Amino acid sequence: MELAVFLLRLILGILAFPVYLLHFLGLWSRICKQFFPYFMVRFTAMYNEQMASRKRELFSNLQEFAGPSGKLSLLELGCGSGANFKFYPPGCRVTCVDPNPNFEKFLIKSVAESRHLQFERFVVAPGEDMHQVADGSVDVVVCTLVLCSVKDQAQILKEVRRVLRPGGAFYFLEHVAxxxxxxxYFWQRVLDPVWFLLFDGCNLTRQSWKSLEQAGFSQLQLQHVQAPLSWEMVRPHIFGFAVK
Known part of the structure; x- marks a missing residue:
């Protein structure tokens, strides 16, 4: 089995040689940063259609974590184009964080279409270092399809806990191994190296639930599901929320 994985990876690596060459020359990351948002706008529209019921289920109790004022303060980590906005409760105050500034024009469009929300700001920063966001300043942090591509899951979750107020919650929906x-899983392993390059650092074989279990939250509600998606490789999902 290991030999089969190696040989198939080798074949795919040869076929994807131009991409590897651009990566070696330091050009591929620039191309991804510029054009990946266009792909994600199309992908997340399809993803929302197929995962709408799961997202509604996931976000159904967001309002329960609102602070004393009754207004929910929410930070979305890896916000992309704002595909989750339609699932947030009316009056929600939203701060968005993403390391790619090229998402901003798509985010502005989503903000204009989401009159039920109170948009606060867009912070260009990696999730591992959200120093622009104050300690204990938000009720809820959300990330969907983000933990697959971050460099350091443990550091991301440490930052999530820092910006959450005591009793606040972290909501997640992620594809996993x-x-x-x-x-x-065999084909995930075969495709993983090329997939990582083509899809801007996305990993197919991450066991993100382990990082969540080790992150030090006081409560963790996590489910493993098979998502009703067209792409077999990303059907295994986890979703749920963790309380600080």
Whole structure:
């Protein structure tokens, strides 16, 4: 099995040689940063159609974490184009964080279409270092399809806990590694190196639930599900929320 993974990875690596060359020359990351938002706008529209019921279920109790004023202060980590806005409760105060400034024009469009929200600001920063956001300043942090591509999950979750107020919650919806005994996991391993380059650092084989279990939250509600998606490789998902 390991030999098969190696040989198939080698074949894919040869086919993707131009991408590897651009990566070696330091050009591929610039191309991704510029054009990846256009792909994500299309992908997240499709993803929302297929995952709408799951997102509504996930975000159904967001308002329960609102502070004393009754207004929910929410920070979305890796906000992208703002695809989650439609699922947030009316009056929600939203701060967005993303390391790619090229998402801003798509985010502005989503803000204009989401009159039920109170948009506060867009912070260009990696999730591992959100120093622009004060300690204990938000009720809820949300990230969807983000933990697959961050450089340091443990540091991200440490930052999430820092910006959350005591009793605040972290909501997540992430694709993860399939069960090791499945063919899906075999193909995830085969595709992972090329997938990582083509999709701006996305990993197919991350076991993100382990990082969440070790992050030090006082409460963790996490479910493993098979998402009803067209792409078999990203069907294994986890979703839920963790309380600080």
């Amino acid at each position: 399939a069960k090791p005994s499945t063919w899906n």
